[in-house]
Amino acid sequence: KIPGKEEYVMDMELQFGVLQYVHNCVHKKLSVSFRLVPRAHKLSPTPSVFPFILLSDNSVGLETKKISGFFSKNVNVPFSLRILLAQNCDNWENALKKRGKKVEEKAGFLIECCLYHGSIELCKKRSGLSETGAFMETVRLMDVSSLPLTSRLCFTLWGYSNAKKAQASRLAMEVDLGQVDGFVPLGWTNFNLFEFDGRLRSGSHTLRLWPDEACNPLGAPTQNLDRSSPNFTIIIPAASHPIYFECPSFIAGKNVYNKKVKKDEADEWAKAKSIGRPADTPSPRGERGGIGQR
Structure with a gap:
């Protein structure tokens, strides 16, 4: 357990150096410490x-x-997800250099997320910043009761070369990051919220990105089959x-609480x-x- 936070390291193969907490301690020359807690103490990943x-x-x-189950129309709770770790992003600095961007000491990643119905944006964009790719970011969007059947999450992973510009762009999410100097798209992907049987998706999902482009809401919600492509993991609470x-x-033969x-x-x-x-x-x-x- 990370001291002072409700964050747990469940994967023993994870390199601790990618954690934002470890990165901050090293940067501030502080000692890195963890608390050991029984796995049963944290039964759910989120x-x-x-x-x-x-x-x-x-x-x-x-x-x-x-x-x-429940009908989504009766669930007046914001849909939320947790964005965890981005991986296979080793070449992002080269992508910045190819576009003539200077890579500074505090460069890193920004992940952008939004809900779409076709080409219509259903809510404001949300984003998370990380210098290491370990976002551990909780994103809350519109109410579950307002979600259309064909709604989808659209993600873009950006590399940035200037931490101050990245933070300013995050606060002003109406800005097109593709037009901001110092940003380069590392990949995008789409994710349908409802299964083919009308069930709202939940659990852990690893999303592999289509590289070198920004968000495409009308793109197919399929994953890149190339396992070496940039990817990140999300968890949708159940x-x-x-x-x-x-x-x-969808509900034939089901006794849904209406x-x-x-x-x-x-x-x-x-x-x-x-x-x-x-x-x-x-x-x-x-x-x-x-x-x-x-």
């Missing part, structure tokens, strides 16, 4: 962002174990049950977290929570 819970059998009116886009062909979660139920869940009560412990009202922590 916490869930869904604050709702499944109610008790009586309040739902059916057995919770028989519920197949709810207690699958989330489906409402469509008769009610919005009430605000007081979400508040009860937040209160339980604040006092440290486990999610499966009966609340003062006699209800039981499902999986789902922020």
Whole structure:
């Protein structure tokens, strides 16, 4: 565990030198230290962002174990993901030099993320900076209830040669980074949010980029098969049950919970977290929570 942060190193093959924490300690000439914690202490690779819970059998009116999932239209929670480590970016400095860009000491990477429906931008762009490629960035976008069925995430990985310009460009996300001196696109990729069966995707995904170009919202959501291409990993938190886009062909034979979660139920869940009560412990009202922590 990284001291003072809720960040854990789960991969024993990971080179510690790529971690932003280690990089900062070395730069400031501070000692690098970690805390050893049992793996069982951190069962999930990333916490869930869904604050709702499944109610008790009586309040739902059916057995919770028989519920197949939720409708996305009822999930008024921002869709979020965590961007982890970018890899195979060893030649990015050469790409900068080929374009006549001077590589400075504090050069690094910027990853850009946005939601699209066709060519329509659904929300403001989000980005993360890293001098080593270890972003560990949590990105929150629009509510799950507003996601179209064919919505997709569009990513661009940039190399930058000037840390101050990169930070300024990150704060002004309306800027086209392709027109900013010192930036070069290392690759792009698209990622569909819903599976072919209408289920919202979750879990860990490694995305291999199409090199040397910026975001293409109309490009195919397929991955580059070249394993040597630049890539990065994202984690999409899961709810207690699958989330489906409402469509008769998708939900045939599924018992989907078709009610919005009430605000007081979400508040009860937040209160339980604040006092440290486990999610499966009966609340003062006699209800039981499902999986789902922020």
